[in-house]
Amino acid sequence: MSIQANNVRKILARNILADGFEPVLDLEKSHDSWIVDKRDGSKYLDMFSMYASGCIGYNHPRVLENKDLLAKVSLFKPTLSDIYTTEYASFLDTFNEIAIPDYLKKTFFIEGGSLAVENALKVAFDWKVRKNLSKGIKNKGYQVIHFKEAFHGRSGYTMSLTNTDPIKTKYFPKFDWPRIDNPYLNFPLTDDVIDSVKDREKLAVKQIEKAVKENQDDIAALIIEPIQGEGGDNHFRCQFFQKLRNLADEHDFLLIYDEVQTGIGITGKMWAHQHFTPSLCECIPPIKKKPIPDIISFGKKTQVCGILVGDRIDEIDDNVFKKSSRINSTFGGSLTDMVRFKIILETIRDFDLLENAKNNGLYLLNKLHELEKEFPAFVINTRGLGLFCAFDLPSGTERDKLTAEAYKNKLLILGCGIKSIRFRPHLTVTKDEIDFTIDVIRKSISNLLK
Template sequence: MTIKPTEVHATLGKYMLADGFDLVLDLKKSKGCRIYDSRTGKYFLDGFSFFATAPLGCNHPAMTTPDVIKKMGEIAINNPTNSDVYTVEMAEFVDVFGRYAMPKHFHHLFFVAGGALAIENGIKTAFDWKIRKNLDRGVGKKGRQVIHFKDAFHGRTGYTLSMTNTFNQNKTKYFTKFDWPRIDNPKVRFPLTDASIKDVEEREQQAVTQIEGAIAKNPDDIAALIIEPIQGEGGDNHFRKEFFQHLRKLCDTHEMMFIVDEIQSGVGLTGKMWAYEHFDFEPDIVAFGKKTQVCGIMVSDRVDEVKENVFAVPSRLNSTWGGNLIDMVRCQKYLEVIKEEHLVENAEIQGKRLLQGLEAIEKKYPQKISNARGKGLMCAFDVSTPERRDALQGKIYSNGLLVLTCGSVTIRFRPPLNITAVEIDEALTIVEKTVKAF
């Protein structure tokens, strides 16, 4: 059976909602930051990397050697239950992850398939830790709530539905949720001025007051506070270092786990391996995914304050596969290439080039785009209304550049880590040409 590229959307549409891009990805002809549309024969410049999941773009030379293809093929034939049956390949991956991607203050790892499930297991870790502490103190089984922020996106399953609250309400509407404390997000407005800094400082204090109020209203019942270092789906919202450091103090004072959701921002995108490393604090739990292929959590030794924590008692955290082995092996190779080719550093360098270019376009067309911002390659800008934003993204797409929307008025960039200066300049040329004519 052979389905033609022109038949792909119709075939999918017979069985499922097929409302993605109208291109049809050619898995062989797509290379690096070039996506080949087998339907039209057109190449697109990749500014989205499959929702920030492809750190090397498509078909990196190191991923397509005969040895790698042979190894990946052999592993893909079987799907062992990694939680109970171990392999040399899994051990090699975990060792590379521990050495290349795991900061020194983390002591525990858990792997699972899916970012939302990574968040859920981080929350379960915090619940168990907090409730056991409360039982030891004689205050009962309290510790069942999580403080989170407006415009957060943490997933679409279970516990995460109670925290996700982005512009598109279809993600959570009508699904049963917990009424956990939701805090105003003191996001930064760019460019920075004395007035904007004063404004964000005031909103930070308001957020802290809301957090303290939630803790006072729910004594002993807050297990964790969770935040994205940069809110992605919620609008590429940035926060100041001082705010993160204040949150760290609050979590210490009130015995809450500090959970950082790095599923979109992690693995080099911001010019550091983990985005939180820009802000000089250490979280208790980091959830990872997307670029790592396999998802999971890293947990510090704070969890060991409770002797029978989830990493000490069997079956407290588990899943059938514990992440897929083929994803682990792919992640291992990605991490090795990222290190060998200094791609975290490249993300910092090319990200500065991208941001400077966006700022220059904003300066030329201030009535059309605003609020250019970014760390590393995690860059974005705003358009005046949701409708104009969507229209501008569509025109950028028509001109050959794949970018994403987020929040209500934002266009975001998520290119592969190995994007070149030439490709950055090409992307900026497309954006400027499109904005000028818009």
């Protein structure tokens, strides 16, 4: 039965809460960063990239060249946890070559970013509890330190970590795990801002040390987003990540970076935490160890989700990567998603899209700074790393009015945090598309200020 585009929302509303965007995605005609509405052919510039899961735009030539391969692997969904294919091996070979750091060689795949985080936690619990048992310590190793305004998912364990909009976790049972103040930066970075953040970092470190002391032998991991996305595009100093690395080593817990939203190029590097090196962020000595993680969770742009894990878990002989079925799922990720991600990775490499994200991200940030100068009482706290950009408005109400006004002018953007606008362009975004974005925002602000 053929469905008319104008009837899509009505049909969906019979069974689901159909309160999403109005346009009906035309899968064939949408292109680059542009969504075509199948109802009337109108075009919208997509600057939210399907909640940061889009990567190389719609109908990229490289994807279209591989339609037959994608069709073939979509005909049957194998249980990759136990049944292997050449396409699976080819994907993992490419993932290794282009995107897996040499310090995170252990890999686990699953479907969904929340479940990626869940399994990162399970790796940590298993590691910590087994370490405790080897010392004769029982029934400990079950807590996770996390931060205010974090978003790590909406399933099981992750709901005990997520604390952005209360509607996402309200009435669901949660663990009472240590929650730490998040010492994020405000912009522009004045001396007073830096001094204030340093004080807040010291407070956060004290809170972590207090949590460790009050829960002796019970902290399995500390988890943090390199940039808190859903919580308000909150940036941290590299030096803070160095302190977290040191604390993880000193107090024997694993350091987990949730890179579900920040991974795969949007910051100008494959992984956001790769910005946290002494040469790039001028970490002050002494540096005991680079602020690299023990585990990262990935998703969104990767299409298939999962975790990358370092060698620290080999301190335990029977860790989850050596003991069968300790972590597992029926499908072990989607083969179709893996093949699509392989194509995406090759496209990022061959078209130098990390450099595009870096250069056009700087262009976007500079344009946002121009808006800030033009509307200093309305556009504030402009910030960004690569294409991962945002600014604040005076209130959440004004933020919501601006996103609605932008939508009327064919621009799709999202809010985050209490009063922020976030930008999540595709890595292929052009300067012309950024100019269109800025023009729409300027026009929308002017309309709101009339």
